[in-house]
Amino acid sequence: MKAFTRLQGLLAPMDRANVDTDLIIPKQFLKSIKRSGFGPNLFDELRYLDEGYPGQDNSQRPINPEFALNQERYQGAQILLARKNFGCGSSREHAPWALDDFGIRCVIAPSFADIFFNNCFKNGLLPVVLPEDVVDSLFQQMYDKEGYSIVVDLEAQKVISPDGSEYGFEVDSFRRHCLLNGLDDIGLTLQHSEDIKKFEQQRRASSPWLFQDL
Amino acid sequence: MSAKTLYDKLWDSHFVKERDDGSALIYIDRHVIHEVTSPQAFEGLRLAGRDLWRVNSVIATPDHNVPTTSAERSAGVAGIKDDVARIQVQTLDDNCADFGVREFKINDQRQGIVHVIGPESGACLPGMTIVCGDSHTSTNGALGALAHGIGTSEVEHVFASQCLVAKKMKNMLVKVDGELGPGVSPKDVVLAIIGKIGTAGGTGYAIEFGGQVFRDMSMEGRMTVCNMAIEGGARVGMVAVDQTTLDYVKGRPYAPTGEQWEMAEAQWRDLHSDADAHFDAVIEIDGASIEPQVSWGTSPEMVLPVSATVPNPSNENDPVKKEGIERALEYMGLNADQAITDIQLDRVFIGSCTNSRIEDMRAAAAVVKGRKKADNVKEAIVVPGSGLVKAQAEEEGLDKIFIEAGLEWREPGCSMCLAMNADKLGAGEHCASTSNRNFEGRQGYGGRTHLVGPEMAAAAAIAGHFIDVRELMQH
Ligand code: SF4
Numbered sequence: 244m245k246a247f248t249r250l251q252g253l254l255a256p257m258d259r260a261n262v263d264t265d266l267i268i269p270k271q272f273l274k275s276i277k278r279s280g281f282g283p284n285l286f287d288e289l290r291y292l293d294e295g296y297p298g299q300d301n302s303q304r305p306i307n308p309e310f311a312l313n314q315e316r317y318q319g320a321q322i323l324l325a326r327k328n329f330g331c332g333s334s335r336e337h338a339p340w341a342l343d344d345f346g347i348r349c350v351i352a353p354s355f356a357d358i359f360f361n362n363c364f365k366n367g368l369l370p371v372v373l374p375e376d377v378v379d380s381l382f383q384q385m386y387d388k389e390g391y392s393i394v395v396d397l398e399a400q401k402v403i404s405p406d407g408s409e410y411g412f413e414v415d416s417f418r419r420h421c422l423l424n425g426l427d428d429i430g431l432t433l434q435h436s437e438d439i440k441k442f443e444q445q446r447r448a449s450s451p452w453l454f455q456d457l
Numbered sequence: 458m459s460a461k462t463l464y465d466k467l468w469d470s471h472f473v474k475e476r477d478d479g480s481a482l483i484y485i486d487r488h489v490i491h492e493v494t495s496p497q498a499f500e501g502l503r504l505a506g507r508d509l510w511r512v513n514s515v516i517a518t519p520d521h522n523v524p525t526t527s528a529e530r531s532a533g534v535a536g537i538k539d540d541v542a543r544i545q546v547q548t549l550d551d552n553c554a555d556f557g558v559r560e561f562k563i564n565d566q567r568q569g570i571v572h573v574i575g576p577e578s579g580a581c582l583p584g585m586t587i588v589c590g591d592s593h594t595s596t597n598g599a600l601g602a603l604a605h606g607i608g609t610s611e612v613e614h615v616f617a618s619q620c621l622v623a624k625k626m627k628n629m630l631v632k633v634d635g636e637l638g639p640g641v642s643p644k645d646v647v648l649a650i651i652g653k654i655g656t657a658g659g660t661g662y663a664i665e666f667g668g669q670v671f672r673d674m675s676m677e678g679r680m681t682v683c684n685m686a687i688e689g690g691a692r693v694g695m696v697a698v699d700q701t702t703l704d705y706v707k708g709r710p711y712a713p714t715g716e717q718w719e720m721a722e723a724q725w726r727d728l729h730s731d732a733d734a735h736f737d738a739v740i741e742i743d744g745a746s747i748e749p750q751v752s753w754g755t756s757p758e759m760v761l762p763v764s765a766t767v768p769n770p771s772n773e774n775d776p777v778k779k780e781g782i783e784r785a786l787e788y789m790g791l792n793a794d795q796a797i798t799d800i801q802l803d804r805v806f807i808g809s810c811t812n813s814r815i816e817d818m819r820a821a822a823a824v825v826k827g828r829k830k831a832d833n834v835k836e837a838i839v840v841p842g843s844g845l846v847k848a849q850a851e852e853e854g855l856d857k858i859f860i861e862a863g864l865e866w867r868e869p870g871c872s873m874c875l876a877m878n879a880d881k882l883g884a885g886e887h888c889a890s891t892s893n894r895n896f897e898g899r900q901g902y903g904g905r906t907h908l909v910g911p912e913m914a915a916a917a918a919i920a921g922h923f924i925d926v927r928e929l930m931q932h
Contacts, residue, residue, distance in 0.1 A: 244505060274541060276496035276548050279504055428610070429505070432618040435474060435482060439620055442473045442484055443511075450584070452713035452721055453486050456513045457559035457580060 245367040246425030249396045250348055252321030254385045256311045257286075262325060263332030264359060268341040270333075272297055281337055282344035286312065316389045324381055325352040329370075330359025339366040349395050351402065353378050364418045365427055369397060371412050397423060460731035462628045463697050464663040467603035467728075471586045473620060482620045485514065486585040489571045490558070490612065492519040492549040493877075494590030498613035499552040509556050510619040516580045517553050517560040519546045520570045522877040525840050525867040529879075533564050542878060569843020569869045572596035572810040576680065577843060579709025583698050583725040588615055593810050593893065595686045598695030599679035601702055601728040603663075605692040626693065627737040629662035630730075633670040635744035640927040642820065643678035644812060644891065644910030646670060647685045648750035652760040654740055659691030662738065665730060666696050670744040676705040677816040684811045685893050688757040697729035751797050751923050752895050752908040754785035759895075760908065761797060763925045769793035788897055789905050790885060798923050800907065803886035805830075805837035805864070805918040806900070807911055809874035812891035813842030815849050817911040822855040824915035824929060830863030831921025837864040838880065840872040864918060876901045889917035 272284050274297060287295040290313060292305040306313050312320070323342070329352040330338060339362045342350070348368060353375040355363075363370045373381075384404065385391040394403040397419060402410045421431070432439075447454050461469070473482040495517070502508070509515065522542035529536050534550065537543035546563060553560040561567040561574060568574070572593050575581035581597045587604035588594060590612045597604035607621065615621055631650055651658075664686050671679060679696045686694025696702075703722060706712050713721045730736075748762035759782075761767075767786065770793060773779040786793060791800065807813075807821050818841060830837050839859050841847040847869055850856055856866045873880040874892040882888050882904025891914050895906040909917065916926040 276545060277500045278497050279500060427505075428622070429507070429614050429617045432482060432614065432620055432622065435620075436618075438474050439482070439484070439510075439618065443619070446484065450721070450724065452582070452717045453585065454511075454513065455711070455713075457516055457711060 244365075244425050244427040244430055247348065247367060247369050247397055247422045249394065249398060250321060251392060251394045252348065253317065253319055253390065253392045254322045254324050254381070255317040255320030256382060256385060257323050257325040257329070258311070258382065260326040261328045261331055264330060264335050264338040265332055267330070267338040268335065269295065271295070273335060273337055278337070278340045279344050281341035282346070285341040285345040286310070319346070321346060321348045322393065322395060323347050323350045324378065324385060325350055326378070327353050327375075329355050331356035334358040334362070336362050336366070339363050339368050343368055351378065351381070351395075364422060367422070367425065367427075369395065369422060371395060371402060373402065373410055373412060377410050460734040462730040462734040462736065463601065463665050463695060463728060464603065464626070464628055464693070465734070467584070467586070468625055470584070471603065476622065480622050480624050483586060483623045485588050485615050485619055485621055487575070487581055487587045488515045488612075488615050489575050489581070489587065489589040489594070490515060490517045490549075491521055491571050491589070491591065492545040493521045494609050495552065495612055496545065496548045497609050498590075498616055499556065501610075501613040502616055505617075507617045509558070509616050512557050513559075514619065515558045515616070516575070516578075517549060517558050518568050518571060518574055519549050519563055520568070520869075521871045521875065522546070523563055523868075523870040524878050525838070525870050525872045525880060527868055530564065530868045539878065566844035566848060569841075569846065570810045570813060570871055572680075572684065573813060573842035573846065576600060576676075576705075577709070577845060579706065579711035582706060582712065582721070583702055583728055584721075588621060592687045592692070593684050595692065595694045596680050596684040596810055598683040598686065598693060599676060600706070601695060601698035601725065603693060603695070606687070626663045627661055628735070629659060629664045629691065629738040629740070630736040631664055631666050631740045631742070632668040633666070633742045633744045634668040635670065636673070637670055637744050637747060640912060640930055641747055641749060642910035642912055643674055643681040645747055645750045645913075646744070647682040648752065648757070648760045648908060649747045650740070650742065651685065651689045651757050652750070653742060654689050656688060656756055656758045657690045659686060659689040662691050663693035663695070664689065664691040665736075666694060667730070668744070671696050672699065675816060676701055677814040680814065681811055681817075685757070688893055698725045699729075749910065749913050749926055751800075751913065752906075753789065753791060753797060753800075754782070755788055755895055755897050756785070757893070757895060757908060759785055763797050763913065763923055765797055767791050767793060767795045767797065790887075798925070800887060801833060801922050802889050802917050803833070803835050804882060804888040805834055805914050806840070806873040806880075806888055806890040806892065807838070807864075807914050808840030808842065808867075808872050809890075809892035810842065810871070811893045812911045813840060813846065813869075815846050817891065818846065818850045818855050819853070821911040821915040822858045824912050824926060825862035825864060825919060826858050828862055828919045830918050833921045834918055837918040838867055838873065839864050840867040840880075841869050843869050862919070873900055875899065876904075882906070889914045889923065
C-alpha cells in the first residue's frame, strides 16, 4: 500500500450530501476481474451524459460540462472536498479503488459512512473529518480562487490552507501508523518477514518434500 | 508435554508467531487457486509491486465456470461462449504465466475441480496447511492436513507472505463407530452427521472424524465427508493418518519418493490425536443406524432417511423452526408428511467436489448398469471431477454404462454444483444432486436441489423419483 504522510494538492468539489458508493462507481462496473481501471468510470452518471457500460471507449462519450471534475480548473485534483455522509450504501471496495485510480488520495468531509471509511484506510486513502463550518469555508475559498491547493499533513494531523490557517483532525493511532508507513494487512505481516523466513528454513530442513517444484 | 489432538499438532507445527492483537501467523504449505477468486488478488500484488512469496507453493486450475460439453470444450479457452467465464479462465492463464505458477489448464488431462486435483496429484499431502479461495478446501483434511477456505483478500495475503492471520479454533470429535450397512455411502454418513449437529453445530470448531466407520472408509470416502464439514459449520474437517492414507499418497506424481518418503512417512505416522487428548465437544453416532439420506429442504441440515416422510410444521413447537419448515416446504414445492420416495425428479446431477472421484463414478455406474433412465427425468449428467478421473472411468468402460442407461457423460468441472456455466436447473425443477449445497437458487433460479450420495442419485435417475437404492441392489 502507498504510504500517506504529507500531501500538497489541488482541491476539487463533490458538492452534495449522502454520496453513495453506487454514485461513486455504478454496479455495472463491478463485474471486472481487476481492482484497477475504475478511474474513468468514477462518478460515471455525473460525468457523462449517456449510460455507461463496461468495456466502452470512454473518450468517445459525451461529457457533462457542468460536472466539476470535468472542468479545466480541477484537473489533477488529489483532494476531494465533500459533504455529509460521504460513501454511504453498499460495501463495495471498488469505491476507494475508483477514487484512487482517478488520482484522489484524500477526501475531506464533515462525516463518512462507516464501511467506506474503513475501506479507505485499507487502500491508502485518507478520509479526513472536519467540522461542517470548516468544510463550508473551504468550499467557499476553493470556489473563489482557481488553483486552490491545500496541505494535508497526517503526521501533524492538520489541514493547512494557503492563508496559513490550520485545522486539526482526529485519526485512530493504529490506522495512522499503518498509513504513514504504507502498511496494509499484508504490509503488517511482512514486517515479520525475518520470522517467516526463519520458520521456512527450519521447515525446509525437516520436511524438504514440501518445497519441491510443481 | 500434554496430549494433543490432530488439530493441535497441525496448528503447532505451522505456528510462526503470535501477533500483538493475540492472533497468530500460520505458515501455509500449499495454496490452490482457481479462476474466480484469484484475479483481484493477483491484481493487488501488481498494484503494490509485490511478488509471490514462494511460487512453488501455488497450484492452479480453472474449474468453476468451465463448460462441460465436449463441443464447447474442444476449442479450449477460446471456445467458452460466456464472456465473463472466458475472460476469467483466460485471466487465470495469463496470471499464472506472468507469475510462473504451475497451472493445469482447461484441456490438460490433469485439470479438474480444485479439491479433486490436489490430493490426486499429490500436490496436497498429509501434515500440510492447505488453503484455497473456496470453502470446500476442507476436503483435503482427509489426508490428515489442516485445510480450509479463505477469501480473496486472504488469497493475496498468502500470495505475498506465505502466511495467514488466524485464531485457533476449538476441537470437536465426531465419532462414528460400528459398521455401515450395505448401500450406505460416505455421503450418507456426512449428511446424517449434519442432520444431527445442524448447519451451525460445528461453528468455531475444527472437526476430527474418528471411529471405526472412518477407519474402515476409503480415502475418497473420507474426502466426501471432510468436504462437507463446512455444511456443518466447521471450516476444518479432518481424519487421522493411517495405513490407508499412506497407501493412497504413495506414488502420486508430487508425493515424495525414496529417502524423502521415509522421512515423510515417519512424520505422518504421528498425525493422529493422542489417546488422552482433550476435545471441547464430542458427538457420537452409531454407524449401523445410518440409512441412505435425502435432503428435502433448503439447508443441508434439512435431511432425512429415504424411508422417512417430509416434516409437518404443525408438529414443531419452536416458532422459528416451524416457520423455517414452512418456508422450505413452499420453496421446494412439497407437502407436509409426503413420503420422500414420492418426490418426482426432473434432473439428476452426479458430480462436484463432494462426489466426482472414481469411486463415486463406479458406485453410480454399478446402480445404472443394464437399466434405463426414467422418462420423466429430462436430463441426468455425470461430470467427473478431473480429466484423470474421466480417463480412468473410460478405461473401465463406465462412460458406456452411463450412456447406455441414458445418462450424459461430460467434461470435468464444477458444473451444476453452482451453475456458473450452462448446466443449471429451471425454476421449480427437482434435482437429485450429489453436490453439497441445497440453498435456494444454488443450482439455478428457483431450482430445487435434493442432496444425496452417488448411488442414491443413480437410483433416482432410474426410478424417476427417490427410491431406497438397497431395493435395486437386491435384484
Ligand atoms: S464443485 Fe461446487 S462446491 Fe466444489 S469447488 Fe466447485 S463450486 Fe465449489
